[in-house]
Every structure is written in C-alpha cells, then in structure tokens.
Amino acid sequence: MAExxxxxxxxxxxxxxxxxSAARVVALAADPKQWPxxxxxxxxxxxxWLGxxxxxxxxxxxxxxICLKTLYNETAAVDPFDSDSAYYVVPFALxxxxxxxVPVQRVLDIVAPGK
Known part of the structure; x- marks a missing residue:
C-alpha cells in the first residue's frame, strides 16, 4: 500500500x-523512517484544510x-487513527x-498494473 x-x-x-504541502507529504511517504x-x-x-x-x-x-493516517497506522503507534483508514486511499485517489x-485509468494502473 505504501508504494x-x-x-x-x-x-x-x-x-x-x-x-x-504536496512536497512535504510525498517526502514523508517515500521514507518509512519518517512515518512516525x-x-x-x-x-x-x-x-x-480548515483555513x-x-x-x-x-x-x-x-x-x-487519508494517506498520512494510513502511513502513521503502519508504525504500530499507541494512538492510531481509525483502523479502516487504508480502505479509503483508493476511493479518495479516484x-x-x-x-x-487526471485520467482515472492512471489511478487504476497504480493499484492494478497490467501485464
């Protein structure tokens, strides 16, 4: 899922x-050591968002x-976000x-790459 x-x-x-914001989130996501x-x-x-x-x-x-919630939960934190956060990544991406x-097919190619 992280990839x-x-x-x-x-x-x-x-x-x-x-x-x-986009650059900071990408940088964190790409480095598992930063996930905490x-x-x-x-x-x-x-x-x-609120602003x-x-x-x-x-x-x-x-x-x-939703991406940050999912990555944080992968750290086995004592204060995780809702356990179903990862479930929403693909629908949110779509x-x-x-x-x-952006063509939806590009999202589908990430989750279900063709041959």
Whole structure:
C-alpha cells in the first residue's frame, strides 16, 4: 500500500494548488523512517484544510490526510487513527483524479498494473 500511496501522491503533485504541502507529504511517504511524524504533519494539513474554502485545496488536503493516517497506522503507534483508514486511499485517489481531470485509468494502473 505504501508504494501505491507514494505513486498517487506523485501523480497528483503537479496539479497541487499547495505545492509545499504536496512536497512535504510525498517526502514523508517515500521514507518509512519518517512515518512516525505523519501524525504531526496530518495536524498541519488539517489546519490548512480548515483555513481554506478552495475546493481544489480541500480535495488535496483530504487526500493527503487519508494517506498520512494510513502511513502513521503502519508504525504500530499507541494512538492510531481509525483502523479502516487504508480502505479509503483508493476511493479518495479516484475522486481526486476526477476532481483534477487526471485520467482515472492512471489511478487504476497504480493499484492494478497490467501485464
């Protein structure tokens, strides 16, 4: 799942209305040693989301949050996010692709690569 998350984040990064947040989340996701810091970055992304009414930014932050929750839960933390967080990564990725006009097939190619 972690490799898929990194691939999704990289797929959407060129379209991010907040490139700083996108870059920070990609960097964390790509380095498992940083995953324990995902909760702290989640809190920052949440503040950004609550501070905007821009739908594209809200979409970016919603996707980043679900990715950060999933990665944080992989650390076996004593204060995990909801255990079903990982379940929502792919549906959120599909929604984000639609919102950005990224072909949905690119998301499907990440989760179910063809031969």
């Amino acid at each position: 898929d998350i990194v691939a999704f984040l990289r797929l959407f990064a060129p379209h991010a209305p907040d490139p700083e 810091a995902a909760h702290r970055l989640f809190d920052e992304v949440r503040r950004r 905007t009414s821009d739908r594209l930014r809200q979409g970016q932050y919603a996707f980043e949050e 929604s984000r692709a639609r919102q950005l006009g």
